[in-house]
Amino acid sequence: MQNNENLFEVKDLVVEYHTRSGVVNAVDQVSFDLKKGEILGLVGESGCGKSTLGKAMMRMIAKPGKISSGELWINDVDLLKLSENEMRKRRGSEISMIFQDPMTSLNPVQRISDHLLETIHTHEPKEKKASALERTQALIERLGIQRQRIDEYPHQLSGGMRQRVMISLGLVLNANLIVADEATTSLDVIVEAKLVDQLKEIRDEFGISIILITHNIALVAQIADRVAVMYAGHIVEISPVMDLFDDAKHPYTRGLLQSVPTTILDEREELYKMPGEPPNLSNPPTGCRFHPRCPDVMPICSQEIPVLQETTEGRFVQCWLYQDHPNKEMSLDGKVS
């Protein structure tokens, strides 16, 4: 059962990849909620589990991966309890995902109109072709693509247009959640800025929620309402966007923000480089997974995993700096550090 304000609730989600070199804990006990009409930025270094989390929310984890446990609540239904057939109906109609390269999701020998009409037909078999076509044309136009281009093939459109076609595939069935995984990464900065503005407009007009997975922190600052920071399969901080930029709590978030240029055109700016690398997720560090790289590490950090806890209203951090523990200041041999 979920809270009314929330569109989506993820509870204790665990996703593993079973590889030859062991089990990769790509998403480990992740819990968060997404409000109706909210844009949530999901950030973190490469390999920390962002795409895995996004795909898991659509139940699109393919072998050797598997969702081992957890709950995914949308509109009072736990998606993990649905049959694959029931899930297929919701994928696209209720939740839809767009990726960096839309060419891999669009069929090169099908016109844009075929993609959209087929999507409508699959989910709404009773809809007449003429009205479905009118609907798709109006939507494409709304997204800034001329009506007549609906008869073209994916390769005839620009990268930005293809992304908008992908968005339209979700909107045409009134999806209420779009997960955009690096969807703007391959676009040039002007097209990217336009698409981002459009995502915001779409949210305002259609009231949908968006998860924006990106390496572009500036983009998150511009568009997101809240930000979730992932590190090594955990969400280590969730916060309203401005609070996060004003006063990041988790040492990892601080490092991540410090490594972003503040003056884009000043090439002389010396950027902070976070020491070390994210861990191998088939053998993650004990305790807090960030402890080997953390400038504020304490003895407890390598011994126990902190929980993601609310520090001040709406701000959640998974870090021992903000949590009490009887042995917080003690090292393993009992000495105070």
Ligand SMILES: Nc1ncnc2c1ncn2[C@@H]1O[C@H](COP(=O)(O)OP(=O)(O)OP(=O)(O)O)[C@@H](O)[C@H]1O
């Ligand atoms: N199909 C797969 N088989 C085995 N391991 C995988 C597979 N897909 C992802 N992983 C592993 O899961 C972890 C998380 O990967 P994921 O792609 O979710 O990260 P990400 O945060 O999206 O990274 P990026 O920013 O580079 O896109 C990584 O350790 C990765 O090696």
Ligand SMILES: [Mg+2]
């Ligand atoms: Mg990814």
